[in-house]
Amino acid sequence: MARPRWLDEREAHLWRTWLRLNQELPSVLEEQISHDGLSGSDYAVLVPLSESPDGMLRARELGREILWDRSRLSHHVSRMEKRGLVVREECAEDARGAMVRMTDAGRAAIEGAAPGHVAATRRHFFDLLSDDEVDVLTAVFDRVLANLPR
Amino acid sequence: MARPRWLDEREAHLWRTWLRLNQELPSVLEEQISHDGLSGSDYAVLVPLSESPDGMLRARELGREILWDRSRLSHHVSRMEKRGLVVREECAEDARGAMVRMTDAGRAAIEGAAPGHVAATRRHFFDLLSDDEVDVLTAVFDRVLANLPR
DNA sequence: TGGATATCGTTGACGCATCAACAAAACGCT
DNA sequence: AGCGTTTTGTTGATGCGTCAACGATATCCA
Numbered sequence: 557m558a559r560p561r562w563l564d565e566r567e568a569h570l571w572r573t574w575l576r577l578n579q580e581l582p583s584v585l586e587e588q589i590s591h592d593g594l595s596g597s598d599y600a601v602l603v604p605l606s607e608s609p610d611g612m613l614r615a616r617e618l619g620r621e622i623l624w625d626r627s628r629l630s631h632h633v634s635r636m637e638k639r640g641l642v643v644r645e646e647c648a649e650d651a652r653g654a655m656v657r658m659t660d661a662g663r664a665a666i667e668g669a670a671p672g673h674v675a676a677t678r679r680h681f682f683d684l685l686s687d688d689e690v691d692v693l694t695a696v697f698d699r700v701l702a703n704l705p706r
Numbered sequence: 707m708a709r710p711r712w713l714d715e716r717e718a719h720l721w722r723t724w725l726r727l728n729q730e731l732p733s734v735l736e737e738q739i740s741h742d743g744l745s746g747s748d749y750a751v752l753v754p755l756s757e758s759p760d761g762m763l764r765a766r767e768l769g770r771e772i773l774w775d776r777s778r779l780s781h782h783v784s785r786m787e788k789r790g791l792v793v794r795e796e797c798a799e800d801a802r803g804a805m806v807r808m809t810d811a812g813r814a815a816i817e818g819a820a821p822g823h824v825a826a827t828r829r830h831f832f833d834l835l836s837d838d839e840v841d842v843l844t845a846v847f848d849r850v851l852a853n854l855p856r
Numbered sequence: 857t858g859g860a861t862a863t864c865g866t867t868g869a870c871g872c873a874t875c876a877a878c879a880a881a882a883c884g885c886t
Numbered sequence: 887a888g889c890g891t892t893t894t895g896t897t898g899a900t901g902c903g904t905c906a907a908c909g910a911t912a913t914c915c916a
Contacts, residue, residue, distance in 0.1 A: 562824060567832055570840055573847040578728050579773055580854055597902080615865065623729055628903060630866055635902085652864040652911045674712060682717055684849050690720055692842045697723040699834050704730055747872080766894065778873060780896055785872090802881045802894045 581680060588676040592669035597632055598641065599673065600624075602658060602666040605642070611658035614647060618656055641665060731830060738826040742819035747782055748791065749823070750774075752808060752816040755792070761808035764797060768806055791815060 563571060586596040594602070604621040605611050613621075619629045633656055636642045641662035647653030658666075685693070713721060736746040744752070754771040755761050763771075769779045783806055786792045791812035797803030808816075835843070 561828070563827070563832070566840060566844065570844045570847065571827065571831075573844065573851060576773065577847050577851050578732065581850065582728065584854055595902095616863090623726065625904080626865055627867085627905075631902075634866090647864095650864080650912075654865060677713070677721065678711070680854060681721075681850060682713070684853055685846060689842060689846050690716060692839060693846065694716065694720045694723065696835060696839050696843065697720065697727050700731065700831060701723060701727050703834055704734055704830060745872095764894095775874080776895055777875075777897085781872075784896090797894095800882075800894080804895060 584680060585673065585676055589669055589673055592665070592672060594665055594669050598636060599666065599669065601629075601632060601636065601656075602641070602662055605656065605658040606663060606666050611663060612645070612655055614650075615654045615656055636662075734830060735823065735826055739819055739823055742815070742822060744815055744819050748786060749816065749819065751779075751782060751786065751806075752791070752812055755806065755808040756813060756816050761813060762795070762805055764800075765804045765806055786812075 582596065589596055589599050600622045601618065604618055605613055615626070615629060615633070618624075619626055624632075633642060633644065637644060640659055643657050643659055645655040645657055647655050682690075732746065739746055739749050750772045751768065754768055755763055765776070765779060765783070768774075769776055774782075783792060783794065787794060790809055793807050793809055795805040795807055797805050832840075
């Protein structure tokens with residue numbers, strides 16, 4: 557760890573590109589989502605809710621899905637609640653728990669935003685990839701993710 | 707744009723993995739950098755400065771390199787200045803401009819942090835990639851980046 | 857059963873990012 | 887030269903993310 561091998565030119569280029577892409581692509585997609593009155597965070601919260609049976613998840617579960625800590629989720633749910641996108645309810649089987657339920661307005665919001673978001677995702681990402689490249693990226697990302705701590 | 711093709715299962719998997727990786731890998735690396743008393747933002751600012759001739763860049767240039775807007779850079783430079791990592795100086799050829807110069811303490815900080823950061827980058831990323839995969843990722847990322855608006 | 861421990865969600869404080877407004881200086885056009 | 891426009895950097899207000907502390911409940915284990 558004291559004197560690691562430095563990155564060679566190819567690696568350095570890839571790394572810079574990766575960093576740049578991670579800054580720019582999300583911000584382009586965020587901007588697209590915002591046209592429909594949602595932030596990227598709103599969208600992240602609403603997706604798992606929309607995929608769940610009653611549009612409802614326990615806060616803990618929801619946080620686990622999107623990798624948010626409890627505090628961040630609680631704060632953001634409060635804001636979304638004020639805007640009428642979700643509501644909190646008591647958790648039947650665990651009195652500590654809180655359920656987060658999507659409102660009709662919430663469902664309408666994400667259903668309105670999703671097509672544009674998917675289209676943007678295609679336009680800026682998938683349309684530019686060959687099938688083989690999708691395979692390589694999937695393999696690499698899965699491997700890197702699996703190797704991360706925790 | 708009204709009814710785009712939805713993502714198929716392969717694409718959806720890759721997309722979720724990509725989102726997850728973009729959340730987790732930076733946070734793992736940030737945590738590593740923070741061991742050396744720097745934030746990821748500090749590091750981002752110090753890298754271009756350390757690569758520039760006198761450890762000095764015009765604010766505009768610096769912001770362009772790391773894709774930060776002026777306001778963010780100005781605020782962050784103010785904080786770094788208080789901590790003695792950089793100093794502001796007047797710009798000779800443009801009286802509007804501001805130069806940002808790395809102090810000795812700033813150089814010491816990034817030189818102290820860089821080896822660990824590079825090691826972490828290897829451990830969590832490059833060590834897991836084959837040469838061919840580096841090539842594919844480079845090609846893909848360059849292409850995606852070139853296709854982004856602006 | 858009871859007391860220690862762990863988990864869950866909320867809250868308030870703080871730091872950082874973003875946005876709009878601004879002043880100063882440079883540029884462009886006639 | 888002169889006036890409008892553009893660029894540059896700073897500032898203050900606002901909103902979000904993170905952290906530590908907390909009360910409430912559930913779980914564990916003797």
